[in-house]
C-alpha cells in the first residue's frame with residue numbers, strides 16, 4: 001500500500017481490509033479521535049507504550065511499543081492507511097518514518113516546528129503575526145544578548161522543547177538573575193520572552209485539508225490556573241468580534257504558511273491595551289476545543305478524522321452557548337482528603353445541559369487531566385448559571 005490521494009472511505013478497502021486510521025499517542029485526545037473515527041465506521045490503531053492508555057482501551061488495535069520502536073511503527077503502518085498524532089511531543093523522527101510510507105497529518109515538519117518555541121515564534125513572525133518579544137538562549141553569547149533587553153524584565157524563561165501546562169518555565173525578575181534561571185533549566189535550549197500584561201487568553205482551532213481548504217471553530221476564551229487550562233467559555237460577545245476576527249485571520253495565515261494539514265490550535269494573549277499577540281500552537285485538537293463535542297454540529301475530532309481521510313471539511317456551526325470546565329485529579333482530593341473520593345457526578349448530571357466526559361484514567365492524581373464537563377444552554381445567562389453551580393458542587397473555584 002502506498003500513500004493514497006483519494007478519500008479514504010470507511011469500510012472494506014480494495015485489499016479486503018477494514019479502513020483503519022492510526023494515531024500516535026494514546027492519551028485523552030487520541031481516545032476522542034478514536035471515538036469520532038469509530039462513529040464514522042473506521043477501525044482504529046493506537047501506538048502508545050502504556051498498556052492502560054485512555055485511547056488504547058477503546059481502539060480496535062493497540063500497539064504497545066515505544067514511539068521510536070521500528071517494529072511498533074511498522075505494525076502501525078501495516079494496520080493503518082493514514083496516521084495522525086494526538087500529543088505534541090511525538091518524536092518528529094517517528095513521523096518522518098511513517099510519512100515515507102503512509103499519509104501522515106499533520107506532517108513531521110509542522111510538528112517539529114510546533115515542538116520548538118524558537119522555531120514556532122520565528123514562523124509566527126514570518127507570517128506577519130505579532131508575538132511577545134523574544135530571544136533564543138542556546139549559548140553564552142545569546143544569554144548576554146538576552147540580558148541586554150532590560151525593558152523585558154520581569155521576563156519569562158521557557159525551555160524551547162518539551163514544555164507543557166506551564167512546566168519548564170520560570171519567571172526571571174532581573175537580568176542579573178538570568179544566568180541562574182537558565183542553570184535551573186539545566187541550560188537546555190531556551191527562549192526568553194518579555195512578560196506581557198494580559199487581559200485574558202483565547203484560542204482558535206482551524207482545520208486545513210490536503211486540498212488547502214480551511215475551516216475554523218469560534219474563538220474560545222480561556223482561563224488558566226497554575227499553568228493549566230481551567231475554563232473555556234464560548235458564546236456571543238465573550239470576545240470582541242474584531243479581536244475574534246483577527247485571531248481567526250492570524251491562525252489561518254499561520255496554518256497556510258506551514259502548508260498544514262489537520263487540526264491546529266493557536267493560543268493568543270489579549271493584552272491590557274487591547275492588542276492581540278499569538279503565544280503558541282498545538283498541532284492537534286486542543287483542550288480548549290472540547291466544547292465543540294456538544295456545542296457544535298461537528299467536533300474538532302470529527303474534523304480531525306475528515307481531514308486525515310481526505311473527506312470534505314465543512315464550516316462548523318456552534319448551536320449552543322458553551323462553557324467547558326476541566327476536571328483535574330484534584331477534585332478527587334477535596335477537603336484535604338488523603339484517599340481519592342469520586343466527585344459528585346450524579347448531582348452535577350442533575351443540572352440541565354451537562355455533558356460529562358471522563359477519559360478512563362485508572363488513577364486520579366493532582367493536576368492530572370481526568371476529564372471535562374461541557375455545559376450547553378439556550379442562553380449565555382443560563383450556561384453561566386449552570387456552570388457556576390457545577391463548580392460549587394465539584395469544588396472548582398468560581399470564575
Ligand code: ADP
Pocket residue numbers: 132156163164165166167193194195196197198201224227267279280
Ligand atoms: P505551555 O506550553 O506550558 O502552555 P505557554 O507559553 O502557553 O506554555 O505558557 C503558559 C501560560 O503562562 C500562558 O497560558 C500564560 O498564562 C503565561 N505566559 C506565557 N508566556 C507569557 C508571556 N510572555 N507573558 C505573560 N504571560 C505568559
Ligand code: MG
Pocket residue numbers: 165267280
Ligand atoms: Mg499554552
